[in-house]
Amino acid sequence: MAMTEQISVEEYAAKARVFLDANAEKKEARKKFVWGEGSDNVSMFEERSKEAEEEMLRRAKAWQALRFDNGFAWITGPTEYGGAGLTVAHERAYNQVEREYKTAPLGAFQIGLGMVAPTILAHASQNARDLYLRKMWRADIVGCQLFSEPGAGSDLASVQAKAEKDGDEWVITGQKVWTSGAQFSDIGEIICRTDPGLPKHKGLTGFIVNMRAPGVEIRPLRQMTGGASFNEVFFNEVRVPDDHRLGDVNNGWNVALTTLMNERASIGSADSGENTMYTRLLEMIRHYELDTDPIVREMLADLYINTKVAGYTSQRATDKMRAGQMPGPEMSIGKMALVNNQKKMNDLVAHVLGAKLVVDTGEWGTYAWSQLLLGAPGMRIAGGSDEVMRNIVGERVLGLPKDVGIDSKSAFRDIKVGTQKD
Numbered sequence: 001m002a003m004t005e006q007i008s009v010e011e012y013a014a015k016a017r018v019f020l021d022a023n024a025e026k027k028e029a030r031k032k033f034v035w036g037e038g039s040d041n042v043s044m045f046e047e048r049s050k051e052a053e054e055e056m057l058r059r060a061k062a063w064q065a066l067r068f069d070n071g072f073a074w075i076t077g078p079t080e081y082g083g084a085g086l087t088v089a090h091e092r093a094y095n096q097v098e099r100e101y102k103t104a105p106l107g108a109f110q111i112g113l114g115m116v117a118p119t120i121l122a123h124a125s126q127n128a129r130d131l132y133l134r135k136m137w138r139a140d141i142v143g144c145q146l147f148s149e150p151g152a153g154s155d156l157a158s159v160q161a162k163a164e165k166d167g168d169e170w171v172i173t174g175q176k177v178w179t180s181g182a183q184f185s186d187i188g189e190i191i192c193r194t195d196p197g198l199p200k201h202k203g204l205t206g207f208i209v210n211m212r213a214p215g216v217e218i219r220p221l222r223q224m225t226g227g228a229s230f231n232e233v234f235f236n237e238v239r240v241p242d243d244h245r246l247g248d249v250n251n252g253w254n255v256a257l258t259t260l261m262n263e264r265a266s267i268g269s270a271d272s273g274e275n276t277m278y279t280r281l282l283e284m285i286r287h288y289e290l291d292t293d294p295i296v297r298e299m300l301a302d303l304y305i306n307t308k309v310a311g312y313t314s315q316r317a318t319d320k321m322r323a324g325q326m327p328g329p330e331m332s333i334g335k336m337a338l339v340n341n342q343k344k345m346n347d348l349v350a351h352v353l354g355a356k357l358v359v360d361t362g363e364w365g366t367y368a369w370s371q372l373l374l375g376a377p378g379m380r381i382a383g384g385s386d387e388v389m390r391n392i393v394g395e396r397v398l399g400l401p402k403d404v405g406i407d408s409k410s411a412f413r414d415i416k417v418g419t420q421k422d
């Protein structure tokens, strides 16, 4: 259901409440957190069995479809593709009301809706936009991001998976890696090399690829937390119609940048679960009678202040994007701040728990933190590593010379990947 621009934010919030009252259960008034009661799980990556993952997806898809059909899923999206055509203020109002209700978690759609769908809207053919946007936002299909390769991560422009034109189709062959959620995705946004005779940033093209097409093979990768949230994806002569191309031939770098901008925005503005994590942290400190310890107090205050400041920086970047402006390096600063604060939190937990963090004594709320500590380094890498973020700040804020070692002039086929020099 599309709503008109005329509806006020207050009216929209009231409609949202009626919808949520009819379709979701209200959360109980927040019970005071008591150390030692309930679950002590604080893991960064959800690690589920196949059956649990399927059940999670089923619930998430059903909830997203219901929201979509009632005009509460793609609130700021264009009406021609099923969006409600409303403003960011309407979206904020809805989210605020929805937080009062128990609803299915929608994390499985974060990459598809936060990164792939905006790129399809900006760069895909009319046919592809008609085919995919509504279905993605209704969660009839899920999307993933097929960028990284064994030899192309930070230096994404070095991708080697190739796409060759064959009549009205392209034929894709190569390997992608670290593809989050590929195991339950229906489509993927892939960046391929289409002209190795051009400099590396110039010979790339983006496509939408069917993850269930013949020639696509998905293999899970196990991470140090024990779970397998990522995959290697192999493409063996996978055929893609030309109208599934994103943007012009050899303009894939700009297509990738659209996706990466949205990725950094979503990581930088991620809800760090600040309130619940702080309460847990505070109660742990009280439990071990360290709340008068000057070192612990200083670490906690430092973490709290930095988390608040990081939140404001991210807010500035997302507001800029939503107002139609290109965000600047504040996106990189926001992302670095988020991961630095995660490290501050982990250091504080380690300081308080000591050996209990690494040896499972069975004591509630101790060893469970190790899942958070083992998952956290991934966030220093995902969406652009710390070092790459620092390079951006160095160049764009401090005016330092450009990073050496990126050969942006020679034909890609003449560069030995991994040893580029200017």
Ligand SMILES: Cc1cc2nc3c(=O)[nH]c(=O)nc-3n(C[C@H](O)[C@H](O)[C@H](O)COP(=O)(O)OP(=O)(O)OC[C@H]3O[C@@H](n4cnc5c(N)ncnc54)[C@H](O)[C@@H]3O)c2cc1C
Residues within 6 Å of the ligand: 111, 144, 145, 146, 147, 148, 149, 150, 151, 152, 153, 154, 155, 177, 178, 179, 180, 181, 377, 378, 379, 381, 382, 383, 384, 385, 386, 387, 388, 391, 403
């Ligand atoms: C949680 C998580 C989820 C992910 N999900 C996806 C996904 O869904 N789809 C996808 O395509 N990819 C995904 N990735 C992959 C991610 O994009 C890459 O890991 C990332 O781009 C870094 O690339 P790399 O791992 O090849 O490391 P490399 O680029 O090889 O970097 C290795 C080290 O060298 C440093 N380095 C590299 N270049 C420079 C430089 N110029 N200056 C200084 N230091 C440098 C890096 O900071 C790093 O410490 C995910 C990664 C993580 C951790």
